[in-house]
Amino acid sequence: MAVLFDPPSWAFSANIYEVNLRQYTPEGTIRAFMDHLPRLADMGVQVLWLMPVTPIAVEGRKGTLGSYYASKAFRALNPEFGTLDDFRALVDKVHELGMKLIIDWVANHTGLDHEWTRTNPDFYLCDAAGNFTEKNGWDDVIDLDYTNPALEEEMIACMEWWLQSFKIDGFRCDMAHLVPLSFWQKARTRLDARQQHFWLAECEEVRYHDVFDVTYTWEWMHASERFAKQQASMQDLWELLYKLDHRFPPVAMRAYFTTNHDENSWNGTEYEKFGGLALPLAVFSATWNGMPLLYSGQEMPNIKRLKFFDKDEIEWNERPALHEFYKKLFHLRAVHSALRAGDTNVYTQRIPTSHPLQVFCFVRENQGARVLIMLNFSASTVSFSLNTEIASGQFTELFGNNEVVLESNTSITLPPYGYYVFHQ
Secondary structure, three states, rough: OOOOOOOHHHHHHOEEEEHHHHHHHHHHHHHHHHHOOOHHHOOOOOEEEEEEOOOOOOOOOOOOOOOOOEEOOOOOOOOOOOHHHHHHHHHHHHHHHEEEEEEEEEOOEEEEEOHHHHHHOOOOOOOOOOOOOOOOOOOOEEEEEEEEHHHHHHHHHHHHHHHHHHHOOEEEEOOOHHHHHHHHHHHHHEEEOOOOOOEEEEEOOOOHOOOEEEEEEEHHHHHHHHHHOOOOOOOHHHHHHHHHHHHOOOOOOOOOOOOHHHHHHOOHHHHHEEEEEEEEHHHHHHHHHOEEEEEOHHHOOOOOOOOOOOOOOOOOOOOOOHHHHHHHHHHHHHOHHHHHHOOOOOEEEEOOOOOOOOEEEEEEOOEEEEEEEEEOOOOOOOOEEEEEOOOOOEEEEEOOOEEEOOOOOOOOOOOOOOOEEEOO
């Protein structure tokens, strides 16, 4: 496998924050969401990913508002969110605050009454009877036909419209593996010809790293959930990480997460799925070799499932309780060379401890600069020692900001589901 495109230079130390505009504010508009931008910038968010912003189909609509992912037109803004001038103002403000903005791109299918069903019916797959069809069991959308070169050209033109008209920074591509890789290669070649953009794929197929900078880690999320439910062991987790490390090329960046719009709505909040493990896994996501992905409200923390097809706003506190938690993690990730993702100079190693069934411990190192992460994956207080010299030295603990000297025989105590991040 050959990686054909280089990520933007800022991506190696970045994080991603998924924005659910519909549920973010009582108004559910771009202008109302913009009031949150200074807070998000202060928290250290670097890439804002907006769920699809195009108009939503009416025919076959689910619930009262329908699915973001059933588009009615690709070169238009959902009027529920505001105007195109509002969107332009949003992008400008995001850039002014030093952040990036990407939009969700749904290339595999459209809503049942998308404008192309009238103007370009040959863009769609049809069944034996000549009716539009869909292959994945989603009854509010219909599939596009990528054997049609004219569809490819028009889809790329629509993507280019958003890049050129509003200066967005890239795309999160929905169900990217359902669209032929050859299309994505053509699209990125064309769209990155004048300016480099950021490409995130909802996909776990290795070969899609030919095009995409970052892919998903559903496999890890499901394995850690099984662990939380006592259906998998600590060794299972380590073996999976070893397998992923050898399956993907060293420069491939993977997005680690505990929830997103699908998980929250359909499978439960991170606290339903992980219980006390939610925060240690958040630390893992921000420090392992990958890119952390945060969903709207996790910083609060949000403890309710948000409805997918209806209005169900996030109930914000005046000051989200986990703001400083994520701010510390995101800042360290942004500035520490050992936390860069997809960097072949960074060495990641498991650290054995005297309590291997409870303590998840690893070190990341880049040319002598180290970050040592200790996570208690159990509901009990654990005292342990490190069984290696690689973790020895003088460190600063991220959350307590206290300096410590660690040696192989140093006794360390973590409270239930506790975590330490030592850096130097």
